[in-house]
Amino acid sequence: MLEAQFIGFLLERFEQNRDKDAIVWREQVYSYAWLKDKVETWHQALIDSDIEHGHVVMVEADYSPSSIALLIALIEYQAIIVPITDSVSHKKEEFIETAQAEYLIQIAADDSCQFTSLNQNAEHDCFSKLRSEKVPGLILFSSGSTGKSKAAVHDLAKLLEKYKVPRHALRAITFLLYDHIGGVNTLLYTLSNAGCVITVADRKPDTVLAAVDKFSADLLPTSPTFINLILISEAYQRHQLTSLKTVTYGTEPMPESTLLRFNKQFPHIKLLQTYGLSELGILRSKSKDNDSLWVKIGGEGFETRVTGDNILEIKAYSGMLGYLNAPSPYTEDGWFHTGDQVEVDGEYMRILGRKSEIINVGGQKVYPAEVESVLQQLDFIAESEVYGEKNALLGNVVCAKLRLNTLAAEQDKKTLKRQIKQHCSQSLESFQVPAKFKFDDSEQFSPRFKKMRTL
Amino acid sequence: MIFENNQIQTLIFQAIDELNALREEELIDKSPSTALYGQASPLDSVDLVNLLLSIEEFLEDEFDISFTIANEKAMSLKNSPFKSVASLTDYLTTELATADS
Numbered sequence: 236m237l238e239a240q241f242i243g244f245l246l247e248r249f250e251q252n253r254d255k256d257a258i259v260w261r262e263q264v265y266s267y268a269w270l271k272d273k274v275e276t277w278h279q280a281l282i283d284s285d286i287e288h289g290h291v292v293m294v295e296a297d298y299s300p301s302s303i304a305l306l307i308a309l310i311e312y313q314a315i316i317v318p319i320t321d322s323v324s325h326k327k328e329e330f331i332e333t334a335q336a337e338y339l340i341q342i343a344a345d346d347s348c349q350f351t352s353l354n355q356n357a358e359h360d361c362f363s364k365l366r367s368e369k370v371p372g373l374i375l376f377s378s379g380s381t382g383k384s385k386a387a388v389h390d391l392a393k394l395l396e397k398y399k400v401p402r403h404a405l406r407a408i409t410f411l412l413y414d415h416i417g418g419v420n421t422l423l424y425t426l427s428n429a430g431c432v433i434t435v436a437d438r439k440p441d442t443v444l445a446a447v448d449k450f451s452a453d454l455l456p457t458s459p460t461f462i463n464l465i466l467i468s469e470a471y472q473r474h475q476l477t478s479l480k481t482v483t484y485g486t487e488p489m490p491e492s493t494l495l496r497f498n499k500q501f502p503h504i505k506l507l508q509t510y511g512l513s514e515l516g517i518l519r520s521k522s523k524d525n526d527s528l529w530v531k532i533g534g535e536g537f538e539t540r541v542t543g544d545n546i547l548e549i550k551a552y553s554g555m556l557g558y559l560n561a562p563s564p565y566t567e568d569g570w571f572h573t574g575d576q577v578e579v580d581g582e583y584m585r586i587l588g589r590k591s592e593i594i595n596v597g598g599q600k601v602y603p604a605e606v607e608s609v610l611q612q613l614d615f616i617a618e619s620e621v622y623g624e625k626n627a628l629l630g631n632v633v634c635a636k637l638r639l640n641t642l643a644a645e646q647d648k649k650t651l652k653r654q655i656k657q658h659c660s661q662s663l664e665s666f667q668v669p670a671k672f673k674f675d676d677s678e679q680f681s682p683r684f685k686k687m688r689t690l
Numbered sequence: 691m692i693f694e695n696n697q698i699q700t701l702i703f704q705a706i707d708e709l710n711a712l713r714e715e716e717l718i719d720k721s722p723s724t725a726l727y728g729q730a731s732p733l734d735s736v737d738l739v740n741l742l743l744s745i746e747e748f749l750e751d752e753f754d755i756s757f758t759i760a761n762e763k764a765m766s767l768k769n770s771p772f773k774s775v776a777s778l779t780d781y782l783t784t785e786l787a788t789a790d791s
Contacts, residue, residue: 597735627760628739656712665736670743 237275241371241392242311244399245427246271252429256406258300259433259450260346265300267429273300277308284350286338288313289366291357291374293331295319296342298409298434303422305340305348310391315357315365315372318414322682323376326384333386333560334374335359361388361556374559375416375513386559387514393553394516397536398427406431406478407454408446410438410461412683417485417509420517421456438684440470451478456509459489461684462497467617467640476501485509485517487685488588490608491528498526510586514564515551515571529583539584540570546590547573576602592688594623594631596666601633603688606669609662610635613655615643618679620686624671635669638679648674691755692787698779705744706775709737722776738772745782757789 239246249257253268286292292314296302309316317334319327331339335357341349365372371391376384407425409432411417425432433450435443444465447455462484465471482497482504489508498506508530511517519534533539536552548570557563565571576593577584587593587602594601603621610619618638623631635655643651652672659668681687703720710717718724718732725731726738733741742759749755764771764781771781 626739627758627762627765628742629735632739632743653708653711660712665734670740 237278237311239311241313241395242274242307245307246274248427248429249274255429256431257426257429258303259431259446260298260300261434261436262449270300270304270426273304274307274311277301277305278311281308281312281314285352286312286314286350288369289315289362290337291315291317291335291362292338292340293317293319293334293336293353294340294342295327296340296413297321297344298413298418298422298432299342299346301346301348302342302413303426303432305342306422307426310371310395313365313369313371315362315374315388316391317374318419319376320412320414322412323384323414326376330376330384330386333376333384335362335559359388359559361559364556365390373419375414375419377513383560385513385561387555388557388559389516389553389555395423396553397516398423402428404428404430405454405481406433406450406452407456408433408435408443408452410435410443410455410457410684411486415683416511416513416516417456420511440465440468441473444470444474444476447476447479448474453478453480454483455479455481456483456485458486458684459484459493460487460680460686463490463493463611463618464680464684466493466496466500471500476504479504481505481507483507483509485511486683488586488602488604489528490604490611492608492612494528495526508586512549512571512573514555515549516553518549518551523583528585529580530585531582532584541577541579541584542572544590545576545578545587547575547577547584547586549573592622594621594633596623596631596633597629599664599666601667606633606635606659606663606667609659610637610655610669613658615640615646615651616655618686620679620688621669622688629666632670633667634671634673636673636675636679638675638677644674644676648672691753691789693783695779695783698782698786699775701745701748701782702741702775702778704748705741708744709733709741720775722774722779724775726774726778727770727772742772749786755786755789757786 249267249271256264257267257270258265339351373389373391375387435446506525508522510532518532518537520530520532523529538550540548550570576587576590606621607619617640620636624634626632706718771777
């Protein structure tokens with residue numbers, strides 16, 4: 236048996252739960268006994284390969300039995316792991332260059348694998364630190380909606396610490412991607428508690444809810460955008476969701492109307508807001524209520540504070556070492572400036588949105604998520620994106636790009652606009668009501684089911 | 691594009707109709723002397739911006755003209771074109787005569 240230094244606690248739990256379901260992939264179930272064996276096989280394959288401890292190894296994969304076992308084996312092998320998925324295939328060359336990947340392991344759709352040496356040597360202060368401390372590393376790319384993706388380097392040994400505390404064993408859908416901090420968190424949380432990782436072939440509402448139904452998932456970690464898609468697709472009418480106990484949402488501000496509609500439709504499902512960043516990992520969080528956007532965030536290993544201009548700052552024990560391609564974002568006293576504006580009420584806070592996305596109309600602040608929430612109360616609006624446009628009189632005006640439901644798409648736009656403005660005036664101040672509208676048939680979300688802020 | 695003064699005035703009145711349709715306060719009078727800005731005006735700055743954007747939209751939809759009314763030039767004129775319906779009518783008639791369509 237493998238003498239494990241970093242993944243010992245995982246292997247121990249795998250051994251104690253040999254007969255339990257570890258992974259569901261393509262309708263097939265793999266046990267913990269199978270997974271443990273596969274991790275050891277992969278570890279041996281790494282020893283037999285040219286890859287050495289401390290090498291930067293890019294893994295191009297989606298969740299699969301092999302990719303999951305490989306990830307765990309690479310941790311033990313002290314590799315510096317760079318997971319990437321299809322969703323960033325157009326950026327692969329850029330990521331190889333930025334991460335200075337020395338090896339590429341590709342896991343194909345049929346779960347077969349291929350090793351490629353990339354003939355470069357990775358040199359960076361962050362890499363030197365990991366190598367001298369003989370610990371595994373993890374590189375995650377930020378979504379880079381504005382400019383180039385930033386590569387955050389983590390000490391995986393530190394990141395793993397929090398998973399050693401036993402928690403509930405859950406059957407979780409791996410909705411968030413393999414190369415996303417939320418995805419890595421779902422995977423490590425589930426496996427370290429001997430839960431079951433239920434993979435999905437794609438992320439259409441029907442596919443995901445069918446998996447919930449068939450494999451009795453009790454946790455779906457997702458995004459506000461996807462929750463909205465579940466509602467507008469009415470996929471929930473075609474599948475049984477009785478097993479589903481908890482839906483978590485994060486990655487972007489939640490429009491309150493979406494939250495209320497979901498809660499009304501599924502009063503038995505607990506809705507929890509999560510807060511995490513590629514740079515810091517996922518914080519523990521507790522929503523005030525199912526229908527509340529107020530959330531307590533922090534937990535062991537994290538401290539939070541709010542600056543004078545209401546920006547959230549976080550100090551994390553397991554925070555990244557630094558970026559590979561950007562200056563350190565930490566303040567002098569070691570806090571991470573999130574750029575997220577928050578409202579504070581005692582122990583709870585409400586995330587209003589990225590400071591850079593706030594629209595200043597004649598000196599008054601407009602939060603896009605708040606206006607989007609009101610727009611989405613209208614049945615004929617499928618998706619909305621609110622943004623600012625320069626205006627000589629007011630500095631900026633509020634604009635909305637809308638995707639209408641097919642029924643409304645044929646209607647006279649002037650009448651619709653008047654109807655929308657009327658609806659907005661009922662619950663928003665006049666400066667918050669969109670002054671300009673654009674109608675667009677295309678879907679407004681990214682492969683990560685996050686609203687694309689394109690305007 | 692050459693417009694008659696009364697054509698422009700009709701456009702502005704159409705835009706006032708749009709504002710009035712959403713209005714709970716007193717309705718805006720469709721008259722050349724209606725003040726669009728300042729103390730005597732029933733419009734606040736958000737109303738004014740919405741009025742101008744409506745006019746821009748009519749110009750775009752009906753005449754295929756893309757023209758930003760609240761531009762640098764309009765803002766820097768000594769006699770503000772946004773004073774009244776009449777001053778805005780004069781300003782737009784002059785400006786649109788030279789604007790590209």
